[in-house]
Amino acid sequence: xSALHIRVILANVDAQKTFYLETFGCQMNVHDSEKVVGTxxxxxxxxxxxxxxxxxxxxxxxSIRDKAEQKVFNxxxxxxxxxxxxxxxxxxxxxxxxxxxxxxxxxxxxSLVCGSASYRNLPQMLVQIQAGxxxxxxxxxxxxxxxxxxxxxxxxxxxxxxxTIIEGCDKFCAYCVVPFTRGKERSRTSDxxxxxxxxxxxxxxxxxxxxxxxxxxxxxxxxxxxxxKSFAELLAAVGEIPGIRRVRFTTxxxxxxxxxxxxxxEAVPTLCDHVHLPVQSGSNxxxxxxxxxxTREQYLxxxxxxxxxxxxxxxxxDVIVGFPGETETEFGETLSLLDEVGYDAVFSFKYxxxxxxxxxxxxxxxxxxxxxxxxxxxxxxxxxxxTTNYKKYIGTMHEVMVEGKNEARGQWIGRTxxxxxxxxxxxxxxxxxxxxxxxxxxxxSFPNSLLGEMVV
Ligand code: 5AD
Ligand code: SF4
Numbered sequence: 518x519s520a521l522h523i524r525v526i527l528a529n530v531d532a533q534k535t536f537y538l539e540t541f542g543c544q545m546n547v548h549d550s551e552k553v554v555g556t557x558x559x560x561x562x563x564x565x566x567x568x569x570x571x572x573x574x575x576x577x578x579x580s581i582r583d584k585a586e587q588k589v590f591n592x593x594x595x596x597x598x599x600x601x602x603x604x605x606x607x608x609x610x611x612x613x614x615x616x617x618x619x620x621x622x623x624x625x626x627x628s629l630v631c632g633s634a635s636y637r638n639l640p641q642m643l644v645q646i647q648a649g650x651x652x653x654x655x656x657x658x659x660x661x662x663x664x665x666x667x668x669x670x671x672x673x674x675x676x677x678x679x680x681t682i683i684e685g686c687d688k689f690c691a692y693c694v695v696p697f698t699r700g701k702e703r704s705r706t707s708d709x710x711x712x713x714x715x716x717x718x719x720x721x722x723x724x725x726x727x728x729x730x731x732x733x734x735x736x737x738x739x740x741x742x743x744x745x746k747s748f749a750e751l752l753a754a755v756g757e758i759p760g761i762r763r764v765r766f767t768t769x770x771x772x773x774x775x776x777x778x779x780x781x782x783e784a785v786p787t788l789c790d791h792v793h794l795p796v797q798s799g800s801n802x803x804x805x806x807x808x809x810x811x812t813r814e815q816y817l818x819x820x821x822x823x824x825x826x827x828x829x830x831x832x833x834x835d836v837i838v839g840f841p842g843e844t845e846t847e848f849g850e851t852l853s854l855l856d857e858v859g860y861d862a863v864f865s866f867k868y869x870x871x872x873x874x875x876x877x878x879x880x881x882x883x884x885x886x887x888x889x890x891x892x893x894x895x896x897x898x899x900x901x902x903x904t905t906n907y908k909k910y911i912g913t914m915h916e917v918m919v920e921g922k923n924e925a926r927g928q929w930i931g932r933t934x935x936x937x938x939x940x941x942x943x944x945x946x947x948x949x950x951x952x953x954x955x956x957x958x959x960x961x962s963f964p965n966s967l968l969g970e971m972v973v
Contacts, residue, residue, distance in 0.1 A: 534560075534561055534562045534563060534572060534573075534647075535562065535563050535564075535565045535570060535571050535572045535573070536557055536562050536563070536564060536565070536571055536572065536573040536574070536575060537564070537565055537566070537567060537568050537570070537571035537573070537574050537575065538550055538553065538554060538557075538564070538575045538576075538577065539575070539576050539577070540577040541576070541577065541578055541579040541585070541610075542577070542578070542579025542581065542610065542611065543579065543581070544679060544726070544728055544767065545633075545681070545699075545728055545729075545730065546577055546578075546579055546610055546611075547679070548670075548679040548681060548728055549577060549609075549610070549633055549636065549665070549681075550577045551670050551671050551672050551673060551679070552636065552665055552667050552669075552670050552671075553575070553577065553609065553636060553639065554671040555667055555669030555670045555671040556636075556639050556640060556667055556669055557573075557639075557643070558669065558671060559640075559669040560640055560643050562643075564671075568596060568599065568604075569599075571604065572603075572604060572605065573604070573605045573606075573607065573646070574596065574599070574604055574605070574606050574607070575606075575607045575608075575609055575629075576589060576592065576593075576606075576607070576608050576609065576610075577609045577610040578608060578609065578610040578611055578612035578613060579610065579611050579612070580611040580612045580615050580694050580698060580871065580872075581611070581693075581694060581695070581871075582866060582869040582871075583869055585611075585612060586612045586615065586616055586872075589608065589612045590623055590624065593606065593608070593623075593624040593626075593627065594624070597624075597626060600626040605628045605629070605646055606624070606626055606627045606628060606629070607627065607628060607629030607630070607631065607646075608620050608624075608627055608629070608630050608631075609629075609631050609632075609633070609636075610632070610633060610698075611632070611633070611694065611695075611698035611699070613630045613631055613632050613656075614632030614633065614634070614656060614659070614697070614698040614699075614700075615694065615697065615698050615872055615873070616630075617630065617654075617656050618630065618652075618654065618656070621652050628646055628650070628651055628652065628653060629642060629646060629653045629654075629655075630652075630653075630654050630655070630656065631653075631654065631655035631656070632655060632656055632658070632659070632698065632699075632700070633665070633684070633698070633699055633700075634655075634658040634659050634661055634684070634685070634699065634700040635655025635656065635657070635658040636655070636665040637663060637664075637665045637666070637667075638655050638658070639655070642655055658700065659685075659697075659699075659700030659701060660700065660701055661700065661701070661703065662701075662703050662738075663703065664681065664684050664703055664704075664705050665681070665684070666705065666709060672722075675720075675721065675722070675952065676721070676722060676723055676724060676918070676951070676952030677722065677723070677724035677725075677726065677763075677918070677952075678717055678722050678724075678725060678726070679725075679726050679727075679728050680710055680713050680714060680717070680725055680726070680727055680728065680755075681705070681728045681729060682704065682705055682710050682727045682728065682729050682732060682735055682748075682751065683702065683703070683704045683705070683729035683730070683731065683732060683734065683735050684699060684700070684702070684703055684729065684730075685699045685700040685701045685702045685703055685730065686699060686702055686730040686731055687701060687702040687734075688730075688731060688734075688770060688772075688808075688810070689808060689875070690797075690807055690808055690809060691806060691807050691808045691874060691875040691876035691879075692807060692837065692840065692868060692869075692870075692871065692874055692876045693871070693874060694871040694872065694873065694874055695730055697872075697873045697874070699730060702730075702731070702734060703738075704735050704736045704737060704738050705738070706737060706738050706739045707737045707739055707744070707745070707746040707750075707751050707754070708739055708744070710727075710751060710755070711751075711754055711755065711758070714755045714758050714761065715758055718758050718759065718760035718761050719760075721760075722760075722761075723760065723761060723762040723763065723918075723952070723954075724761075724762065724763040724764070724765070724918065725755055725761060725763070725764050725765075726764075726765040726766065726767065727751075727752065727755065727764065727765070727766040727767075728766075728767060729768070730768065731768065731769070731770040731773060732748060732766050732767065732768065732769060733748055733769050733770055733773035733774050733775065733778070734748075734770065734773045735747070735748040735751065737751070747775075747777065748775075748778065749775065749777035749778045749780070749781040750777075750781075752764060752766060752778065752781050752785075752788060753781045753784065753785045753788070756781075756785040756786075756787035756788045757785065757787070761787055762787055762954065763787060763789050763918065763934060764785075764787055764788050764789060765789045765791065765936070767793050768793055768795060769792065769793060769794050769795070770795070771794055771795075771796065771809070771811045771815065771816050771819055772809070772810040772811045772815075774792075774794060774819055776822050778792075779822045779823055779826050779830070782826065782828065782830060783826050783827045783828060789934045789935070789936065790828045790829060790830045790831060790934050790935050791830065791831045791832075791833070791861075791934065791935045791936040792823060792830055792831075792832055792833075793832075793833045793834065793835075794816075794819065794832060794833075794834055795834055795835035795836075796816055796834045796835070796836060796854065796858075797809060797835060797836060797837050798836065798837065798840065798843070798847070798850075798851050799813055799850040799851035799852070799853060799854030799855075800813070800843070800846075800847035800848075800850040800851065801813050802847060803840050803842075803843055803847050806840065806841075806842065806876075806879070807837075807840060807876070808875070813850070813854065816854075817854075817857065817858075820832065820857075820858050829935075830935075831861045831935035831936060831937065832858060832860055832861060833860055833861055833862040833863065833864070833936070834858070834860050834862075834863055834864070835863070835864045835865070835866070836851060836855075836863055836864070836865045836866070836895065837865075837866050837867075837868050838851070838865060838866070838867055838868065838888055838891040838892050838895055839867050839868045839883035839887060839888030839891055839892075840868045840876070840883075841868070841876060841879035841880065841881050841882050841883065842879065842880070842881040842883075843868075843883060848891050848894075851895065852894070852895065852898055855895070855898055855899055855902060856898075856902070859902055859905075859906060860899065860902065860903075861903065861906055861907075861935070861936075861937065862903070862965075863895070863896075863899045865892055865895050865896060865899070866892075867885070867888040867889065867891075867892055868883065868888060870882075900964045903964040903965065904962075904963075904964045907937075907962035907963065907964060907965075907966075907967060908962045910937075910959045910962060910967055911959050911960065911961060911962055911967075912958075912959065912960075913958075913959050914956055914957070914958050914959075914972065915931075915933045915934075915939055915956070915957055915959065915967075915969075916933070916934065916954050916955070916956055916957075917931025917932055917933055917939050917941070917954065917955060917956075917957050918931065918932050918952065918953075918954055919931055919949045919950060919951050919952065919953050919954070919955060920932055920951065921951050922951075923940065926940075927942065928940040928941060928942055928968070929941050929942070929943060929949055929971070931955070931957055931969075933967075937966070937967060938965070938966040938967065939957055939959065939966070939967040939968070939969055940966060940967070940968050940969070941955075941957045941968065941969045941970055941971050942969075942970050942971065943955075943970070943971035943973075944971070944973055947971055947973055949971060955971050955972075956971070956972045957969040957970065957971055957972065958970050958972050
């Protein structure tokens with residue numbers, strides 16, 4: 518075979534087996550995409566940066582709020598023109614699982630529709646696509662006990678990486694689409710998680726973030742009873758791996774959040790002193806309607822455990838305003854909870870009715886303008902709380918992981934163990950490297966970040 522002949526064959530293969538992947542949504546989706554990319558590379562595909570260059574165009578979608586599915590259809594409609602060029606389209610993730618085969622009806626040029634519970638079958642699905650099959654689906658695995666485990670994760674950051682420890686969710690909060698899109702709750706074995714964490718440490722990763730919809734309900738499926746680990750034990754074991762300097766976890770559910778997690782944070786210095794514990798509402802009536810399985814008082818008990826810890830633990834949360842029937846008084850109870858806890862960050866959302874969820878049938882929808890007003894009020898209150906919280910760090914020292922440099926401001930971007938942004942200046946000859954850890958003295962504060970000077 519001549520060199521020219523080989524080049525022509527390679528060019529054909531390359532044109533066909535290039536892919537572009539765009540990701541929407543949460544950290545779980547971001548990490549799923551890292552695993553999907555790894556799988557595609559392993560199958561001989563090459564990743565490209567634009568739709569134009571790609572043979573296979575994939576969207577990893579989110580359906581947690583708003584009209585996410587509409588956005589996906591709009592985006593697909595924009596790309597209809599590329600079909601004539603022979604490109605293949607695939608929809609992955611939560612909208613894929615939620616809308617299923619309806620996607621083929623509305624966007625007939627889509628060839629692959631696959632929910633996250635089916636990703637471990639992607640290699641077979643890719644073979645079918647390569648063979649020219651028009652409608653390939655991965656939608657029937659929501660009852661699986663298997664997780665998407667792969668040794669080919671294409672992590673984008675060389676210092677800090679995610680590890681999924683639990684997939685799916687069995688909680689069925691009234692507003693939430695996740696149990697329908699991600700399927701039944703299933704945990705990986707602690708042996709497998711620890712093996713992945715050790716491999717990452719060997720590759721030079723120093724920070725690991727354990728991921729799951731509800732990491733606190735982690736149940737080690739290890740066969741050997743004596744080696745089974747609770748979530749807190751797994752957390753501590755990851756933190757004890759040589760080379761690992763920081764361990765984070767997200768997201769937690771108050772009902773399953775045990776005191777042993779606080780004890781682990783106290784005992785193992787590498788476990789970051791930050792807990793994200795979504796409360797959603799400060800009203801017991803609303804919490805009950807949301808089927809959250811805890812009361813305001815039980816939630817505050819968990820806050821008290823953390824506030825009594827030997828290390829100061831930073832606490833952040835998620836809140837939904839305008840759940841159906843939420844009265845002004847009930848909204849006021851959420852505001853008073855913010856005062857009582859004094860969070861370091863609150864991610865707040867207007868309630869959004871989602872397909873299949875129990876709260877879809879609830880009456881007394883709150884008008885959008887009222888939801889928007891409540892959101893504004895809540896955000897203004899939280900801003901004031903954070904302004905006070907952040908001030909108290911002025912004059913204190915923190916070790917930060919260097920995340921990069923803001924050239925325009927001449928500042929390096931740092932992150933503290935508490936997950937706060939602490940930007941800093943450094944002496945001209947210091948040149949802190951991205952991914953390294955440096956000591957910083959805090960000199961001023963803002964509602965969302967701190968500013969300081971590197972100490973040499
Ligand atoms: N409407 C508004 N916010 C929602 N969240 C989840 N489902 C909905 C919904 N239907 C929020 C919750 C959750 C976060 C990830 O998204 O606050 O903790
Ligand atoms: Fe969005 Fe939830 Fe799916 Fe994450 S799990 S992508 S937040 S719907």
